[in-house]
Amino acid sequence: MIVIREISDRNILDQFCEEFCAIVERHCQYIIVSGFLAIASGRTRGTEDIDMIIERINLEQWKIIFNELDKRGFICMQTSSFEEAYDYLKDNTSIRFTRKDKPLPEMEIKFAKDILDKYQLDNRLKIKLTGLDVWFSSVNVNIAFKEELLKSQKDLEDARHLRIVFNEDLNEEEIKKIKLMIKRFRL
Amino acid sequence: MNSRQSHINQIERWANFVRNNPTTWKKAHTQFINALFQKNEEVIQRILKTPHGKEKIIELYNIKNIEGYSWLK
Numbered sequence: 160m161i162v163i164r165e166i167s168d169r170n171i172l173d174q175f176c177e178e179f180c181a182i183v184e185r186h187c188q189y190i191i192v193s194g195f196l197a198i199a200s201g202r203t204r205g206t207e208d209i210d211m212i213i214e215r216i217n218l219e220q221w222k223i224i225f226n227e228l229d230k231r232g233f234i235c236m237q238t239s240s241f242e243e244a245y246d247y248l249k250d251n252t253s254i255r256f257t258r259k260d261k262p263l264p265e266m267e268i269k270f271a272k273d274i275l276d277k278y279q280l281d282n283r284l285k286i287k288l289t290g291l292d293v294w295f296s297s298v299n300v301n302i303a304f305k306e307e308l309l310k311s312q313k314d315l316e317d318a319r320h321l322r323i324v325f326n327e328d329l330n331e332e333e334i335k336k337i338k339l340m341i342k343r344f345r346l
Numbered sequence: 347m348n349s350r351q352s353h354i355n356q357i358e359r360w361a362n363f364v365r366n367n368p369t370t371w372k373k374a375h376t377q378f379i380n381a382l383f384q385k386n387e388e389v390i391q392r393i394l395k396t397p398h399g400k401e402k403i404i405e406l407y408n409i410k411n412i413e414g415y416s417w418l419k
Contacts, residue, residue: 236409238411239414262406
């Protein structure tokens, strides 16, 4: 399916996400996970943050990303020290970035922490319907997480939306497999 | 039909619209998302004009790196 879309269709979240991802992309593998995939695929709900998982990189690599983000107008909400921010990431705690002139939206970043995150990074993809040049974890993975782990009303509605919009592309076997992995490694 | 079922029906109707109209759903969606952030921005500006407005924003968004946000100093 080819989606032709004008640049002016980009909403505030889209623009924020693409600009941020373009910087991170130059230095490491990343994926956007969870709610933003549903929203970028048409779900009409608000969010304050976009969730990103990045591969575990060393301090020097992180310093380059942190400084480039700063140069391009993004700021870490917790600290101005790249070393302190790296300590958060190493401890599997997320760190949040915004534009310097606004508290919203936020990009919440975590290091990949287990085999499930590695699986998502290895199977990342760009999703035409979103019209965004951004790497997402797959629709199958997102549905599995929302139905098996997260399970809030909002998450189940996101999953329902994804199931309808991507109906022809779903792989129920993979969804089942990921749900089993979630039970084994996260529950 | 209860309100929960009605809400789910609405989600399904919109998801089907997105699926069947891949080139047209985005315009309305963009207006919706942008309106949320524009409203948020307006509220932030109003909060900043209230007593201790900056402190309220810092607490609301749990901002630790205050030095990084010149407009909050």
